[in-house]
Amino acid sequence: MKHGFDEMFAREKAVRDHYRTYDEWLQRQPGDAMRSRREEAEMIFRRVGITFAVYGAKDEDGAGTERLIPFDLIPRVIPNQEWVDMQAGLAQRVTALNRFIHDVYHDQEILKAGIVPTEQVLKNSQFRAEMMGVDVPGNIYSHIAGIDIVRAGNADGSGNYYVLEDNLRVPSGVSYMLEDRKMMMRLFPELFSMHRVAPVAHYPDLLLETLRAVAPAGVNEPAVVVLTPGMYNSAYFEHAFLAQQMGVELVEGQDLFVRDGFVYMRTTQGPRRVDVIYRRVDDDFMDPKAFRADSTLGCAGLLDVYRAGNIALCNAIGTGIADDKSIYPYVPKMIEFYLGEKPILHNVPTYLCRDPKDLQYVLDHLGELVVKEVHGAGGYGMLVGPAATKAEIEDFRAALKANPTNYIAQPTLSLSTCPTFVESGIAPRHIDLRPFVLSGKTVQTVPGGLTRVALKEGSLVVNSSQGGGTKDTWVLED
Numbered sequence: 001m002k003h004g005f006d007e008m009f010a011r012e013k014a015v016r017d018h019y020r021t022y023d024e025w026l027q028r029q030p031g032d033a034m035r036s037r038r039e040e041a042e043m044i045f046r047r048v049g050i051t052f053a054v055y056g057a058k059d060e061d062g063a064g065t066e067r068l069i070p071f072d073l074i075p076r077v078i079p080n081q082e083w084v085d086m087q088a089g090l091a092q093r094v095t096a097l098n099r100f101i102h103d104v105y106h107d108q109e110i111l112k113a114g115i116v117p118t119e120q121v122l123k124n125s126q127f128r129a130e131m132m133g134v135d136v137p138g139n140i141y142s143h144i145a146g147i148d149i150v151r152a153g154n155a156d157g158s159g160n161y162y163v164l165e166d167n168l169r170v171p172s173g174v175s176y177m178l179e180d181r182k183m184m185m186r187l188f189p190e191l192f193s194m195h196r197v198a199p200v201a202h203y204p205d206l207l208l209e210t211l212r213a214v215a216p217a218g219v220n221e222p223a224v225v226v227l228t229p230g231m232y233n234s235a236y237f238e239h240a241f242l243a244q245q246m247g248v249e250l251v252e253g254q255d256l257f258v259r260d261g262f263v264y265m266r267t268t269q270g271p272r273r274v275d276v277i278y279r280r281v282d283d284d285f286m287d288p289k290a291f292r293a294d295s296t297l298g299c300a301g302l303l304d305v306y307r308a309g310n311i312a313l314c315n316a317i318g319t320g321i322a323d324d325k326s327i328y329p330y331v332p333k334m335i336e337f338y339l340g341e342k343p344i345l346h347n348v349p350t351y352l353c354r355d356p357k358d359l360q361y362v363l364d365h366l367g368e369l370v371v372k373e374v375h376g377a378g379g380y381g382m383l384v385g386p387a388a389t390k391a392e393i394e395d396f397r398a399a400l401k402a403n404p405t406n407y408i409a410q411p412t413l414s415l416s417t418c419p420t421f422v423e424s425g426i427a428p429r430h431i432d433l434r435p436f437v438l439s440g441k442t443v444q445t446v447p448g449g450l451t452r453v454a455l456k457e458g459s460l461v462v463n464s465s466q467g468g469g470t471k472d473t474w475v476l477e478d
Contacts, residue, residue, distance in 0.1 A: 005153030005416040006428055007076060018079040018476055021194050026074075034073055034421055037187045041071050044186070050179050050237060069176060070469030071183060073421050076431060076451040083198075083447060083475040086149070086161060089344030090435055091443040092335060094145045097166060097322045098439060099338040101141040104321055105131045115337055116330045120354075124327075125375065126320030128283060130290060134307050137214040138440070141316040144207070144278075145437040146171025146449075149345070151416040159416055162348045164432065166331065168323040169315060170280050173450040173470075174436050175238035178203060178245075180450075180472040196477040198447035204245035206438055206446065207278075211246075213440035214312045215275045222275035222312075224248045225265060227256075229281050229297045239280050253281070258301035263311045276312045283317050325374040325408050326352060349411060353404040362409040363400065366393050369409040370460075371400065384460055386412050415460055418471065420453055430454040432462050433473065448473035 008019045015023045045068050103110050104121055111118045121127055146167040151159045181200050185192055208224065215222030228239035230252050243250035255265050256274065264271040285295040290303040305311045321327065329350040332343040351358040362369060366385050373381035383396040400407055417428035435449030451471040452462035462468040
């Protein structure tokens with residue numbers, strides 16, 4: 001998996017077919033045109049307030065907590081057939097994961113069959129015993145999933161897509177996908193007349209349709225709200241943006257209360273019943289009566305209303321059991337178990353450090369592997385072996401020995417690169433892709449998703465909180 005793959009250029013710098021029109025256009029651009037467009041983009045993003053927050057020590061350069069997410073002008077282009085195959089793989093994967101979560105909280109057939117180790121599920125910090133036997137609408141737990149996909153090169157110059165991780169709790173980033181597209185259409189309208197790029201602007205409509213589809217039985221005109229932890233959350237811009245785009249209320253925990261077995265929100269016209277909550281708050285904080293008593297971000301008594309079937313939560317409480325990194329290695333087996341199909345998208349080979357054999361291998365090869373915390377997110381709590389110092393490796397070795405069940409390890413993939421406009425001009429930078437999969441009455445995926453790019457030369461870390469940026473993702477229509 002060490003062979004490089006460039007999305008735009010094949011070997012000997014030959015331009016791939018699906019990039020040819022774009023490359024010809026790029027060659028015609030005067031040297032300073034791209035630079036001035038980049039400055040324009042930055043100014044617009046700043047004006048609109050498209051920011052994310054970083055916390056504490058992560059704010060390395062003292063720029064303050066609010067950051068602009070760097071935007072790159074060169075799109076990532078995906079040919080139609082590749083996307084069709086990926087879409088089928090995503091639908092298959094998310095369907096199996098939803099089946100798994102339902103099974104875990106009901107009959108536990110997969111545990112009885114010995115396919116996933118019982119203790120790994122029942123002793124997992126993401127397992128919510130409160131959800132045992134609770135029926136959720138349509139048996140869908142993860143209505144909005146963000147599946148992280150990378151491409152790695154092969155020796156023959158081809159590339160394969162791999163799923164890096166599944167985000168099924170509160171995946172973020174879709175607002176950047178929408179704003180990046182808006183920006184590209186504003187800066188380069190001529191490119192869109194030269195390419196048939198599949199649209200993404202209808203995502204908020206699809207999201208609202210998905211949310212309304214899972215309203216409690218008997219509710220014809222469901223009231224939908226977006227629940228945010230508040231303005232200090234790193235993804236607050238996105239919460240506000242999606243609520244505005246869907247035309248629904250953005251609420252905080254203090255705006256909600258429970259009465260007579262239903263959830264209500266406070267409005268200037270008096271209490272109004274709520275039927276569907278698109279929540280961007282973690283399980284632990286959703287209901288101080290059921291989970292953390294010190295939480296002010298949720299609504300007291302919410303779990304009882306949920307268990308009674310009088311409110312829909314998207315995503316459901318307890319979905320975290322399926323996006324835990326220690327469960328990830330079993331997803332291909334889930335697909336076979338629940339759907340009787342071979343996986344279309346492959347996993348990255350993964351070592352489970354809870355397994356003594358795997359642990360020994362990881363300890364012996366720390367300098368070559370990527371080691372991650374099973375509950376980690378945002379690129380924190382991980383070791384990228386080839387880029388780490390001897391001291392960092394030794395520190396990690398001690399942490400790994402002290403708590404092996406907390407870690408998994410994977411080979412260092414040579415993530416594909418895409419030409420990126422950096423200070424020195426155009427240079428390859430590593431990328432990944434997060435498509436967003438919506439599960440309601442059907443499973444739908446908006447063409448493309450969020451392409452994240454590691455802006456530091458040689459870096460494999462694409463997270464915005466770690467200095468990564470984003471690109472517009474074009475799926476070409478035939």
